[in-house]
Amino acid sequence: EVQLVESGGGLVQPGRSLRLSCTASGFTFGDYAMSWVRQAPGKGLEWVGFIRSKAYGGTTEYAASVKGRFTISRDDSKSIAYLQMNSLKTEDTAVYYCSRLLFRPYYFDYWGQGTLVTVSS
Amino acid sequence: QSALTQPASVSGSPGQSITISCTGTSSDVGSYNLVSWYQQHPGKAPKLMIYEVSKRPSGVSNRFSGSKSGNTASLTISGLQAEDEADYYCCSYAGSSTFVFGTGTKVTVL
Numbered sequence: 001e002v003q004l005v006e007s008g009g010g011l012v013q014p015g016r017s018l019r020l021s022c023t024a025s026g027f028t029f030g031d032y033a034m035s036w037v038r039q040a041p042g043k044g045l046e047w048v049g050f051i052r053s054k055a056y057g058g059t060t061e062y063a064a065s066v067k068g069r070f071t072i073s074r075d076d077s078k079s080i081a082y083l084q085m086n087s088l089k090t091e092d093t094a095v096y097y098c099s100r101l102l103f104r105p106y107y108f109d110y111w112g113q114g115t116l117v118t119v120s121s
Numbered sequence: 122q123s124a125l126t127q128p129a130s131v132s133g134s135p136g137q138s139i140t141i142s143c144t145g146t147s148s149d150v151g152s153y154n155l156v157s158w159y160q161q162h163p164g165k166a167p168k169l170m171i172y173e174v175s176k177r178p179s180g181v182s183n184r185f186s187g188s189k190s191g192n193t194a195s196l197t198i199s200g201l202q203a204e205d206e207a208d209y210y211c212c213s214y215a216g217s218s219t220f221v222f223g224t225g226t227k228v229t230v231l
Contacts, residue, residue, distance in 0.1 A: 037167075037222075044124065044210060044222060044223070044224050044225040045161075045167065045210050045212075045222040047212075047220040047221065047222060050218075061218040061219065063122075063219065064122065097166060097167070099167075102172075105155055105172065106155045106157075106214040106220070107155070107157040107169060107172040107173070107212070108157070108159070108169060108212070109169050109178065110169075111166040111167050111168070112166060113165075113166050114166060
């Protein structure tokens with residue numbers, strides 16, 4: 001059974017940093033791209049970014065709203081994907097979901113339960 | 122990149138059919154047959170319902186179907202059931218390795 005478990009959320013002040021983790025199980029983690037999607041309170045889903053599998057270079061892509069501030073990485077030996085968030089803004093407050101991305105044809109087939117990040121002074 | 126446009130709410134009685142539209146542009150929905158749909162119950166994670174416009178993952182009821190015409194994709198739920206009450210989001214590949222989600226639609230079963 002595929003499982004994705006996010007951790008690392010919490011309350012953080014504007015301008016500070018936070019790192020989220022997504023621990024995967026039930027599949028060969030290294031074979032898949034992994035993505036982060038967020039949802040502000042009471043709002044819709046927003047794609048944040050993704051990291052390709054090593055077979056596709058392990059490179060990353062980001063939404064314009066987070067580019068230059070957020071970094072996605074992966075540790076295939078531990079089956080963990082990370083989201084490093086720097087220079088946080090109040091508008092980054094959201095539940096952050098980790099999802100497995102089927103690369104070409106591009107859809108998110110499994111999702112974690114999410115972790116809440118609150119950016120506030 | 123603007124969110125895809127969905128109606129804020131759609132409602133129907135049990136057993137009826139409803140359709141949710143998802144309107145994008147020629148740069149996203151109109152350019153790729155890579156539209157997916159997600160169901161989200163309150164406080165829960167999204168669940169994949171449709172991918173590649175009209176394909177259903179294993180385990181998803183055949184009451185859910187998808188289609189696309191031009192820049193607009195649609196999700197139809199037939200034989201509406203109480204358990205279908207949830208928020209629904211479309212998503213499209215938007216080129217250059219980016220994605221865009223829809224604004225979301227709240228489905229109410231009357």
